[in-house]
Amino acid sequence: MWKKSRTLGGGMIPLLAAAIAGSFWLLLDPGSTLAFLVWLAAVLLTLAWEGRPRLRWALGAVLLLVVLPMAGMANSFLLELTVQIGIYAAMALGLNVVVGLAGLLDLGYAAFFAVGAYTWAIFGSAQAAAFLGGTFPLPGGYFYLFLFIAVITTALVGVLIGLPALRLRGDYLAIVTLAMGEVVRVLANNLDHPINITNGPQGITPIARPPIGWFSDLLGSVGLVLPAYIWYPLFFYLLVLLLIGLITLVNVRLSDSPLGRAWVAIREDEVAARAMGIPLLRTKLMAFATGAAFSGTMGVVFAAKQLFVSPESFTLVQSILILTMVILGGMGSIRGAIVGAALVTVLNLQVLKSLSEYLNVLRQSGAVLDLGFWRYDLSALPTQLEPAKYERLVFGVILVAMMIWRPEGLLPSRRASLELHQGE
Amino acid sequence: MDWQIILDILPSVLLEGLLLGLVYAMIALGYSMVYGVLGLINFAHSEVFMIGAVAGAEVMIGCVHAGPAAALVLALLAGALVSGMLAVLIERVAYRPLRRRASKVRLVPLITAIGVSFFLQDAARLYLGLVHDDFYRVYPNFELLERTMDLPLQATIQGKGIVLMGVAALMLGVLWFLVVRTPMGRAIRAVAQDREAASLMGIDPDRVITRTFFLGGCLGGVAGVLFGLLYTQINPYSGFFPGIKAFTAAVLGGIGSIPGAALGGLFLGVLEIMGGTYLPLVSDGNIGTEYKDIFAFAVLIAILLFKPSGLLGRGHVEKV
Structure with missing residues (x-):
């Protein structure tokens, strides 16, 4: 039996909320990474959503053809x-x-x-x-x-x-x-x-x-x-x-x-x-x-x-x-490939890089982490420790975790999800 | 082009190829045995090899004052144990859950293996970064191991070369004994032939698989330490090329066959060193050593096309 909830068929309100919030936030503050992530989440949700084709197309068009180009003019x-x-x-x-x-x-x-x-x-x-x-x-x-x-x-x-x-x-x-x-x-x-x-x-x-x-x-x-x-x-x-x-x-x-x-x-x-x-x-x-x-x-x-x-x-x-x-x-x-590409790229180009920059800031701040029983001088953080360079680790974890727990992927094709969960 | 030069350096080229080939042979056995019992190309085996090499380096650097013999023995032991346990851990964490589910999709275990391999590369990098704030480890120098000895025909061999040959021969012999002459070996061979029938005969396949991974891992770890001795520097990505070449060796010799893997390893090692040394000479430097890494691939593709069962492997008929 098809359960609608699994394919986000009912999620119109959160979708619209994410779309509106992300769009306004991105337009008001085009430099914000977080705003971009909310906008991206709205795009991906639009893609994953299975209800109301016309609304979906309209929403996608506005997000991709109006909001992002406008924000992009402020922040290329x-x-x-x-x-x-x-x-x-x-x-x-x-x-x-x-x-x-x-x-x-x-x-x-x-x-x-x-x-x-x-x-x-x-x-x-x-x-x-x-x-x-x-x-x-x-x-x-x-x-x-x-x-x-x-x-x-x-x-x-x-x-x-x-x-x-x-x-x-x-x-x-x-x-x-x-x-x-x-x-x-x-x-x-x-x-x-x-x-x-x-x-x-x-x-x-x-x-x-x-x-x-x-x-x-x-x-x-x-x-x-x-x-x-x-x-x-x-x-x-x-x-x-x-x-x-x-x-x-x-x-x-x-x-x-x-x-x-x-x-x-x-x-x-x-x-x-x-x-x-x-x-x-x-x-x-x-x-x-x-x-x-x-x-x-x-x-x-x-x-x-x-x-x-x-x-x-x-x-x-x-x-x-x-x-x-x-x-x-x-x-x-097909939708899965696009969603996967967006998530992995953002993780690779944005999240890991931000982590690296954050660690750099910590390193240069010279602050000391004090947990009472354990003190750690943050400026002693190894310089080799740069999350941006650990992409293989991230890919490895994603591959293994997906294969063990969800081999059909985040947005499975109908056939795959039926096949891989036979008799469950 | 001077044929005399080619002839003159032939003995040392062959010897160097033999050393590299022994390392490939030991890694190849790990691929071959796991493929035998699980039908899985264990991509992560190249990282098991690399981590064995790192563990060996750590121990050897730590024991540098205990003299070459003690440091070497401890390093080899550490490499074997760390790699063996790592291989068992990989099987437990990543491969066994898949087997339990008995997924019909064949790509699933293979993709998992690739994921594990990538994960381990950066895990090793993380370890080196956190502990040493560095990207690689260098094996310490011992005068005894570096000393060169003259052989006939103008060839020379270093102390570590002799060590490598001895240890590799010993390991291959022990493995052959274990697999051919002991009950455990018989169980491994039985599971490789037919897992279901073996379990009906009172063999616990999971236990056999664990042992196979351990044995393969040990060999890989020892190979890693020997490789580190030979080439001195190990980084988290050092496992990739030896791994893929060893896999080629396993396929070349006939996957699942122990003498085949050894033979394939030796052949590839000699081929690689010969190609890397002679191609620049023969082509007046136009085609250089940079292509040495792709000889193995050419061999792999050729063998898979013309004799997929390998040199010593038996033909395989897919039953429906």
């Missing part, structure tokens, strides 16, 4: 942060196809992100001239074209990596994708010689950004006059929102399509799926290529936003980061 860091969340959310959606739908544990997912990012980084900077000659960087307008080129190149790389890897059974696949992810990183790190393709560990910079004259004109034509420094953050924010929308749409359509059902069938029982006439390798390759393509597109956006890429951004930790998002949200759950 908010836009930066949401763009980061958005990029991760899009990647989590991509990995969700591979891990959640098709049940293929890919531990080298950051490799596709790297391929996408380097695709634009190499041609959108002077780097390509180093091995091709000619005049580079390409004009910024090519950025839009490269969004699509990256889809093709990363999907191809996905197929290339997948062809050997996907013949293997589940647990070997995890190790091989992990290895492939490392290979891509090592290549990015070392292909500065004999031919300089990636510029090695120094990375590539500056990377061209798309010209957004049309965007500021558009804003001007509807009567918005904004300071120039806000154009790019706002542009990337809206672009990422648009891409997430697109990717979500593709995700939804795919998971209801024959291909999506074939993925689920393979996930559930490979042998039975094959007996039903599903071509295993081809279907798995499709999952790999789809996930890779999403990741690659976001790589292009990432490269243009950061103006800089280096192998450091595409490590195993990145792959596990995205995996953690998918697991936290719920394997196979």
